[in-house]
Amino acid sequence: MKISKLGEFGLINMLKQFVPVSKTVIKGIGDDAAVVPYSKSEYLLITTDMLAEDTHFTRRMPPQGIGHKALACSISDIAAMGGWPTFAVVSIGIPKNLPVSFIKDIYKGIQEVARQFNVSIVGGDTIKTDKIVINVALLGLVEKKNLTTRDGAKAGDVIFVTGPLGGSFKSGRHLSFTPRGPQARFLVENFKPSAMMDISDGLSGDLNHILKASKVGARLDHAYIPRHQGVSLSQALNDGEDFELLFTLSPQKARLLMDWQTQKRAFYFYPIGTITSDVKEKIDTKSFTHF
Ligand SMILES: [Mg+2]
Structure with missing residues (x-):
């Protein structure tokens, strides 16, 4: 083979x-x-x-x-x-x-x-x-x-990303992005994400890694997925190389985070969907594969 x-x-x-x-x-x-x-x-x-x-x-x-x-x-x-x-x-x-x-x-x-x-x-x-x-x-x-792995997402948790997605390779952003270190530290110190990873292969494929590790499903709200200008939904879902963080928060913590960011803050976090108990609810992928 x-x-x-x-x-x-x-x-x-x-x-x-x-x-x-x-x-x-x-x-x-x-x-x-x-x-x-x-x-x-x-x-x-x-x-x-x-x-x-x-x-x-x-x-x-x-x-x-x-x-x-x-x-x-x-x-x-x-x-x-x-x-x-x-x-x-x-x-x-x-x-x-x-x-x-x-x-x-x-x-x-x-x-x-x-x-x-x-x-x-x-x-x-x-x-x-x-x-x-x-x-x-x-x-x-x-x-x-503060260790945060991929396997702690629970049904009802809210899924967030740290920034707009898509078009990273075409725009050259993949050569100049800023890793979300300060955001990650802020989150683990104040909001204890239940799961976290960075988006390298594309939101859809990478979210499936969290779902698999946590033995849960997910529903994404496509209208809420933040995209870079001129980027289609499919590109935002599948392009990859974004290096934004993808994380999940319990409903209580999610509410606290949303309250916190109603005022102007140094960071903004985008809620994009919900974790479900149905493991069959996977994200459709045409994610980047390496071979
Ligand atoms: Mg990674």
């Missing part, structure tokens, strides 16, 4: 069988980041992302944006667990004909977002490749009480 037939999640499930996991691991494969023991009050978060030329970016795109994205999408995953990023290693595969300035600019992009989010780059590796490949492995921390 070819990898393309297996699909990304089929592949991950197959590989899972060969991955040893000790009992001390809090969360392994299957959330935005892995969760492992750290201290009495905190967990260590680990996530990694790989970007490849002609799959995730092309040489005609601004190299600084490519670097920005390489680190920002990992910061987004740490935020989705309720935590904050700390240390990263960056590895890069470089074709020998590539202008030095291109790599320099990729690192400038990485540096800028690292500074903004207080991430120290503490190592990495470089190899010669046919196409540019960038891999970021990022650590983060989260208080045990």
Whole structure:
């Protein structure tokens, strides 16, 4: 069988069988980041992302944006667990004909977002490749009480997103987005989301991950899904690369959040649907698949 037939999640499930996991691991494969023991009050978060030329970016795109994205999408995953990023290693595969300035600019992009989010780059590796490949492995921390995973959504919970969706790739937003770290911290400290993840593959597909992990269904109110200008509903549902947070709140907390944001605030959160007990209520997907 070819990898393309297996699909990304089929592949991950197959590989899972060969991955040893000790009992001390809090969360392994299957959330935005892995969760492992750290201290009495905190967990260590680990996530990694790989970007490849002609799959995730092309040489005609601004190299600084490519670097920005390489680190920002990992910061987004740490935020989705309720935590904050700390240390990263960056590895890069470089074709020998590539202008030095291109790599320099990729690192400038990485540096800028690292500074903004207080991430120290503490190592990495470089190899010669046919196409540019960038891999970021990022650590983060989260208080045990603030850890937010995908499996806690309950029937009746309200589904929210942190911002408008769709058209990210076409508009170039996928190279300049700001990870929703401050929003995630605000939410876990004040509203305790029952489940949270970031939208990388598209709202419809990603929401299904929460539904599956939480063993619930959902109904979306299409009219309430915030979209970027000129973006269709289908694009908002399926485009992906938005890196907005998708989270669920109990009806009581949802009401408190809606009350809070009746006044002008630093953040705005969009209610877009409801969690149901019917596991057959899945979201229709034509979500981005990697293979
Ligand atoms: Mg994610």
